[in-house]
Amino acid sequence: MFLDAPVACAAMQLADLREDVAAACRRLAADGLVHATAGNVSARDGDLIAITPTGARLEELRAEEVAVVDRSGAQVDGALAPTSELELHLGVVERFGAGAVVHTHAPFATALSCVLDEVPLVHYEMLMLGGPVRVAPYATFGTPELAAGCLDALDGRTAALMANHGAITWGSDLAGALAATEVLEWACEVYWRAAQLGTPRVMDDAAREEFMTALTQRGYGRKEAR
Numbered sequence: 562m563f564l565d566a567p568v569a570c571a572a573m574q575l576a577d578l579r580e581d582v583a584a585a586c587r588r589l590a591a592d593g594l595v596h597a598t599a600g601n602v603s604a605r606d607g608d609l610i611a612i613t614p615t616g617a618r619l620e621e622l623r624a625e626e627v628a629v630v631d632r633s634g635a636q637v638d639g640a641l642a643p644t645s646e647l648e649l650h651l652g653v654v655e656r657f658g659a660g661a662v663v664h665t666h667a668p669f670a671t672a673l674s675c676v677l678d679e680v681p682l683v684h685y686e687m688l689m690l691g692g693p694v695r696v697a698p699y700a701t702f703g704t705p706e707l708a709a710g711c712l713d714a715l716d717g718r719t720a721a722l723m724a725n726h727g728a729i730t731w732g733s734d735l736a737g738a739l740a741a742t743e744v745l746e747w748a749c750e751v752y753w754r755a756a757q758l759g760t761p762r763v764m765d766d767a768a769r770e771e772f773m774t775a776l777t778q779r780g781y782g783r784k785e786a787r
């Protein structure tokens with residue numbers, strides 16, 4: 562008996578999505594951006610979201626351990642319960658149309674989240690995140706209050722810090738969300754190092770606009786023949 566082709570195809574796509582989430586977790590752990598059970602990752606395909614299980618050690622996460630939920634949060638596959646930050650992930654999907662969400666306790670981001678209310682725009686790479694990075698108010702992990710504060714902090718941004726907790730980023734897909742995580746941690750380290758030497762200079766609106774113009778005019782980042 563042959564499997565119904567569209568059903569088999571959807572099952573394969575879901576298997577790929579779960580593998581992508583597990584691989585992303587292992588990579589984040591290898592890069593020192595998450596440790597032990599801290600942090601969580603989700604990736605969406607249409608109305609289905611593959612999401613890390615709660616309490617899992619991310620450096621050794623396997624695809625079959627990844628949970629699958631729908632946009633309302635109802636579990637549709639997987640034996641393990643989804644992350645305690647499910648409401649946060651679903652909120653980012655609903656508010657911003659995210660294709661993937663990454664929450665870490667990355668060390669520089671977390672350190673700054675304990676001190677600052679906002680990471681100032683000290684480098685143009687931060688424009689990839691939408692500008693200065695806001696710090697969402699502290700609330701207990703897994704609560705609606707934490708999710709609400711993070712969603713507000715993410716307005717017009719792809720990254721935010723979570724006070725005394727960590728960082729959250731999103732993208733249209735997992736590669737985008739991971740890239741935002743990487744840039745965020747790099748920017749937090751740059752800010753931290755600069756602040757050791759004095760008061761970091763902040764990019765003003767004119768510098769920001771000139772950067773955006775140069776980026777567009779040059780088509781920077783597009784590979785083209787000479």
Ligand code: 13P
Nearest residue numbers: 600601615616644645702
């Ligand atoms: P989970 O193990 O439930 O994903 O929680 C980890 C975490 O980082 C909570 O913010």
